[in-house]
Amino acid sequence: MSEHATNADRGQRAEAGQRAERGQRAERGQRAEDAVGAPLLSVRDLRVALPGGAHAVRGVSFDLHAGETLGVVGESGCGKSLTMLSVMRLLPPGAEIAGGEVRLDGRTELAGAPETALRRIRGDRLAMIYQDPMTSLNPLMRIGEQIAEGLRAHGWSRRAARERAVEGLGEVGIPEPGRAARAYPHEFSGGMRQRAVIAAALVLDPDVLIADEPTTALDPTIQQQVVNLVRRLQRDRGMAVVWVTHDLGIVARVAERTLVMYAGGVVEGGPTRELFRQPHHPYTHGLLGALPRPTGDRERGPLAQVAGAPPQPGALPVGCLFHPRCPQAIDRCRHDPPELTDRGHAVRAACWVPPDQWAFREGAP
Ligand SMILES: Nc1ncnc2c1ncn2[C@@H]1O[C@H](COP(=O)(O)OP(=O)(O)O)[C@@H](O)[C@H]1O
Numbered sequence: 189m190s191e192h193a194t195n196a197d198r199g200q201r202a203e204a205g206q207r208a209e210r211g212q213r214a215e216r217g218q219r220a221e222d223a224v225g226a227p228l229l230s231v232r233d234l235r236v237a238l239p240g241g242a243h244a245v246r247g248v249s250f251d252l253h254a255g256e257t258l259g260v261v262g263e264s265g266c267g268k269s270l271t272m273l274s275v276m277r278l279l280p281p282g283a284e285i286a287g288g289e290v291r292l293d294g295r296t297e298l299a300g301a302p303e304t305a306l307r308r309i310r311g312d313r314l315a316m317i318y319q320d321p322m323t324s325l326n327p328l329m330r331i332g333e334q335i336a337e338g339l340r341a342h343g344w345s346r347r348a349a350r351e352r353a354v355e356g357l358g359e360v361g362i363p364e365p366g367r368a369a370r371a372y373p374h375e376f377s378g379g380m381r382q383r384a385v386i387a388a389a390l391v392l393d394p395d396v397l398i399a400d401e402p403t404t405a406l407d408p409t410i411q412q413q414v415v416n417l418v419r420r421l422q423r424d425r426g427m428a429v430v431w432v433t434h435d436l437g438i439v440a441r442v443a444e445r446t447l448v449m450y451a452g453g454v455v456e457g458g459p460t461r462e463l464f465r466q467p468h469h470p471y472t473h474g475l476l477g478a479l480p481r482p483t484g485d486r487e488r489g490p491l492a493q494v495a496g497a498p499p500q501p502g503a504l505p506v507g508c509l510f511h512p513r514c515p516q517a518i519d520r521c522r523h524d525p526p527e528l529t530d531r532g533h534a535v536r537a538a539c540w541v542p543p544d545q546w547a548f549r550e551g552a553p
């Protein structure tokens with residue numbers, strides 16, 4: 189009798205367990221279904237206001253799918269960093285999100301989420317390598333402790349955090365990670381510091397890594413190593429990467445899709461190889477013209493063939509924002525701002541003059 193009861197009990201428990209499991213599976217399935225086709229990260233019409241009210245990011249939209257690499261290029265001052273810092277909700281004091289949406293998994297809205305929610309998501313789902321590695325390392329704290337501190341904030345025990353920090357340093361190719369963990373940042377070379385910053389970003393295995401000019405301060409050989417390192421880690425983990433750079437050479441190597449930013453907005457976007465094959469915006473064309481030649485005729489400086497500099501957020505020209513520098517400008521460009529339009533091959537560009545009408549004058553890009 190008691191055995192009977194026990195069996196019935198067991199049966200009921202098993203059934204309840206199966207029901208619960210089925211429920212969970214169904215819920216997971218539903219979530220997966222919701223997520224099918226939904227980008228991992230989706231930014232819509234993002235605007236960032238600076239102190240004083242000028243907008244430094246003016247309606248940026250893009251999607252990032254699981255595992256892919258998106259390149260974001262443009263000269264210094266075009267709003268790349270502020271766009272990415274908005275996604276992380278880590279804007280500098282005074283700068284604020286003035287409009288738009290940032291969605292994770294097609295659902296969770298980050299642009300207006302409370303700071304407590306952001307703290308859980310940062311590191312765990314979204315991680316960022318900041319433009320200047322020295323500002324993201326505390327000079328007074330041992331490297332291992334700094335990485336462990338981030339893990340502790342996500343509920344790791346002291347010991348597990350310490351062990352994971354050492355393991356993380358090993359994963360980014362730092363020799364003798366146990367010893368390296370006890371070093372201070374100034375005891376590391378620039379390349380090693382950048383590796384430590386990457387380790388700190390990746391210890392929680394995020395789904396999205398935003399790399400903001402992670403190689404700019406490094407010499408070319410170390411640059412190459414860091415690019416290869418991020419690509420290897422990305423392959424191993426199936427992580428999506430946003431690679432921000434002013435260097436189209438890097439984008440050509442790492443990114444499947446590229447966004448070109450100018451004066452706080454996207455002027456062209458599409459598959460990287462299409463942008464290289466046929467740019468649809470004179471600014472993209474100018475950036476390509478600034479790439480080092482295969483002949484070794486290297487570096488005439490960024491945008492050597494397009495004179496001038498991008499406008500300041502508070503002093504934008506009317507019409508197309510690129511017109512004062514554009515070798516293809518026509519009258520309309522001086523008063524009528526172009527919108528992004530489809531150009532085929534999944535390319536979008538904001539320009540009134542199609543490439544087959546570009547004039548290739550002496551000195552033009
Ligand atoms: N904290 C800040 N206060 C005032 N202006 C800023 C601040 N951060 C950036 N800016 C301005 O916003 C514009 C975009 O900056 P940023 O996003 O850093 O460009 P990028 O990363 O493309 O070089 C620039 O004109 C810059 O001077």
Ligand code: SF4
Nearest residue numbers: 508511514521539540
């Ligand atoms: S719209 Fe006119 S000024 Fe702007 S990029 Fe095109 S051609 Fe140049």
Ligand SMILES: [Mg+2]
Nearest residue numbers: 268269270319
């Ligand atoms: Mg920047």
